[in-house]
Amino acid sequence: MGGSRAQVNKAHKTRFSSKSSRNIHKISQKDKNRIAKSSKNVTQGARAARLQRNKMLREQKKAAILKEKRASSGSASPPRVIILFPLSASVNVSSLAEDILRLLSTEVSGAVPSTVASSEYKLRATVLQAPHGDLLSCMEMAKVADLIAFVASATEESTCAFIDSFGSHCLSVFRSLGLPSTVVFIRDLPTEIKRRNDAKKIVISSLTSEFPEDCKFYPADSKDDLHKFMWLFKEQRLTAPHWRNQRPYLMAQKVDLVPDDSSPEKCILLLSGYTRAHSLSVNQLVHVSGAGDFQLSKIEIMKDPIPLNARKDHNAMDSDDIQDVEVIRSLTPDPLSQEPLLVENVPDPLAGEQTWPTEAEMADAERNQKQKRMKKRTLPRGTSEYQAAWIIDDTDEEDSTAEDDDDDDDEDGMVLDEGESGFPSQEVTNNPDFEEDQTSLYLRDSDEETENDSVMMEGENLTREQIEDEIKKIKEAHAEDEEFPDEVDTPLDVPARKRFAKYRGLKSFRTSSWDPKESLPPEYARIFAFDNFARTQKHVIAKALKMEQEGRDDCAPAGSYARLYIKDVPLHVASKLCAAFRTAPVILCGLLQHESKMSVLHFSIKKVDSYDAPIKTKEELIFHVGFRQFVARPIFSTNNINSDKHKVERFLHAGRFSIASIYAPISFPPLPLIVLKGVAGGGTPAIAAVGSLRSVDPDRIILKKIILTGYPQKVSKLKATVRYMFHNPEDVRWFKPVEVWTKCGRRGRVKEPVGTHGSMKCIFNGGLQQHDTVCLSLYKRAYPKWPEHRFPVLNA
Structure with a gap:
């Protein structure tokens, strides 16, 4: 009745249509036991292995917690x-x-x-x-x-x-x-x-x-x-805290010093107390908080002056009786195994030089020099011998040298690599016809540019004072724009190509390449670097853990009472530590391998809300990194996630994190950071910033950015005449390959100089407004300042 369009309902999903059909397909218990998997196969499965592993981990954690609890409450714990x-x-x-x-x-x-x-x-x-x-x-x-x-x-x-x-x-x-x-x-x-x-x-x-x-x-x-x-x-x-459990440390119960007979300016500092966290080796370096890094001359493991089950008359730790405590064992360093106190690398100034020239090469060089002095300049055609006799060789040589220098200045333009600029490469060549009449240059382009001749001639007749007043008026008119804090003024008395010789242009701050090994400062010859810092840190921590587990004879176990002999401590530093011991604890911590060597450390840092004074880059600050203290002069920079280049910040801004880079001894993160800034008049330093250690990387590229600004004088569609960015045509030719941009979003390039006072013609990718500002960005790599003194004495 329904035909082909009749509704057909979906059958009910079931394995069996009735109970009788279910009983037919039912498997007997005997057959179930026959085809079931053996218990051996079950235990070998992945799930059983996973359960067994989780059970083992739980038991290990329980055993570790129980061991730690017993150790912390036992007689062997400090x-x-x-x-x-x-x-x-x-x-x-x-x-x-x-x-x-x-x-x-x-x-x-x-x-x-x-x-x-x-x-x-x-x-x-x-x-x-x-x-x-x-x-x-x-x-x-x-x-x-x-x-x-x-x-x-x-x-x-x-x-x-x-x-x-x-x-x-x-x-x-x-x-x-x-x-x-x-x-x-x-x-x-x-x-x-x-x-x-x-x-x-x-x-x-x-x-x-x-x-x-x-x-x-x-x-x-x-x-x-x-x-x-x-x-x-x-x-x-x-x-x-996790950082405190990575290294052995000791809080001094008694501080004393013994004069050193070999050096009257140094002494042996004696610190007595309980070793904590890990066992301390006599061969490893130690850091005394506020004083510096030192080597140990001896460790004396002494009888515990405060035993847990002591008699009534020996229950107190009397400072006069600590020196008379019985010495159980004495540890002396092994000269072959002791960690050297290596702080700075000693560079060889001749390491990159060639071998010394031979005598034959020296003779040839002297002969060529004499021939060069005797050689005269080519005389003009038609010069007689009488006229040539009046020409002096020295004068000719000086004149030719001056001409060569001028040619070099013209040829050594700032050239961007291929692909770095958005426009064709514009190299400056020595063109003898460049001194032709300026009017002919104007007539090459368009009729609109010819109208600038009278204006430019008026600008070239201004004096230096008038130019400075004119620039000041224009700056005041643009003073409301505080969006570009990197703007600098081009000096009038120094050529821009010399004043900004260390700067270069970049097409893209994010994608342009910058070699981290290029033109490094002399301080980089004194520091140390790692091929793979993460791998080195993992190896060093594993080595320290292995030493802890082996229980070697050169180590003072954790929880033991020991007297440490620290050698080569300056006498005035030890005296200040003895005086500071009355008000604050004197802390000693053991250093891991490489942690005494200087390198470039980077910290994630944030200014505290309670500190209102400005913190300028390269200002001397006191860094508290874990147990360590040292003086540093950091530079602040942004943290760009999508780029290997980071921009310098002149001040540490409140309310956000920055990166502080310093020259300091190597430390392995994680470590907290507290930054102190000294108060004028020698008062107690105030907390200025907090943060944490981020990385140790001398190859981190930190760039200082400057912006040179100019102002349109005459605008004609896509072209404009810009003045006051430079003050001579040679500077315009030098910076010609660098791309220019405006604050309203236009981009362009420099076409050629105009006149003799540094004005220039620029072409942009869109119409330029008269009130716009033309900018040129330059970059150079920045480095932190080397500290004059590294270690402050606590509360001194």
């Missing part, structure tokens, strides 16, 4: 460093430090040292108080802290000002360095339970956003409060 940092000036941390030390120490009366051991908590700790207002000391303490305990006072509940400006500033610096484990102690809580809970909630709600999510808040008014915290603290797994 004392935990607890830094008490007041969030405001009204907080008194001295009483809190004394309460914690009394709780951990078994001393009933008398002064309690800063490092104590508690057999009750099975814990050793060093408690330090961060001085409020001293940013440098707080920063040095944060570098070695295992736990930063921020202390807030509940008495500020009425104003909710639990953290002042200095505390907020320090907290931002700590975040840049990398925060270790943190807690917040709340002091001065009310005794009434309801008011106490309300005050605690107010403090927590006000400060929660300032700290990490895992940061805990603890009341710290009574002994019971501290007792609860200590039971939790001893079981806590502490976290540390």
